[in-house]
Amino acid sequence: GQQVMQIPQYQHVQEGEDFTTYCNSSTTLSNIQWYKQRPGGHPVFLIQLVKSGEVKKQKRLTFQFGEAKKNSSLHITATQTTDVGTYFCGRPFYNQGGKLIFGQGTELSVKP
Amino acid sequence: DTEVTQTPKHLVMGMTNKKSLKCEQHMGHRAMYWYKQKAKKPPELMFVYSYEKLSINESVPSRFSPECPNSSLLNLHLHALQPEDSALYLCASSHSRGEKLFFGSGTQLSVL
Numbered sequence: 001g002q003q004v005m006q007i008p009q010y011q012h013v014q015e016g017e018d019f020t021t022y023c024n025s026s027t028t029l030s031n032i033q034w035y036k037q038r039p040g041g042h043p044v045f046l047i048q049l050v051k052s053g054e055v056k057k058q059k060r061l062t063f064q065f066g067e068a069k070k071n072s073s074l075h076i077t078a079t080q081t082t083d084v085g086t087y088f089c090g091r092p093f094y095n096q097g098g099k100l101i102f103g104q105g106t107e108l109s110v111k112p
Numbered sequence: 113d114t115e116v117t118q119t120p121k122h123l124v125m126g127m128t129n130k131k132s133l134k135c136e137q138h139m140g141h142r143a144m145y146w147y148k149q150k151a152k153k154p155p156e157l158m159f160v161y162s163y164e165k166l167s168i169n170e171s172v173p174s175r176f177s178p179e180c181p182n183s184s185l186l187n188l189h190l191h192a193l194q195p196e197d198s199a200l201y202l203c204a205s206s207h208s209r210g211e212k213l214f215f216g217s218g219t220q221l222s223v224l
Contacts, residue, residue, distance in 0.1 A: 001178075033212060041217070088155075092209075094210050097162070098139050098208070099157055100145075
């Protein structure tokens with residue numbers, strides 16, 4: 001269907017540990033977008049992945065798009081308290097007016 | 113200017129009230145969106161405007177009425193809301209439909 005399944009729902013880590021969130025789709029994705037929402041804030045765009053097998057890095061964040069373009073992951077190395085928030089993946093539906101539908105999100109908490 | 117400005121930031125209204133939420137962007141984006149977000153949930157798409165025309169209505173109740181007076185402005189008119197409509201209402205814009213979204217800081221709405 002329309003959903004992208006995102007896991008885990010919650011992740012609690014000690015500062016310095018790594019963190020990964022996954023998005024999975026039953027259908028091939030045109031592209032996938034990642035957003036971060038800090039507590040009390042609004043979603044902020046992080047990155048868009050388009051190509052099969054694509055890997056992009058932003059400092060300690062590594063984004064991957066699966067070879068089949070059905071799954072994606074966000075990995076944070078050595079988490080910091082500033083990484084706290086909810087991470088959402090989003091998939092656009094170009095055959096439905098380009099609307100963007102979000103996964104359920106992964107809430108990350110970091111214990112100092 | 114890469115901001116999407118939403119007003120008011122907070123709104124408390126009774127079930128018989130009429131109020132409006134406002135959103136403005138000056139990035140030249142041609143797609144504008146309304147999302148509704150409940151606590152611990154992802155943003156849920158309500159409406160999409162493209163080139164000032166309503167292109168998507170996600171079966172939203174008629175007590176929510178969107179309006180796009182021009183390419184920079186987006187309003188959401190509220191009338192006879194229910195307590196379950198209490199949520200964070202997020203406006204977003206993108207260069208065109210399906211591209212990365214720029215979100216406003218939202219209006220936290222409480223319906224009494």
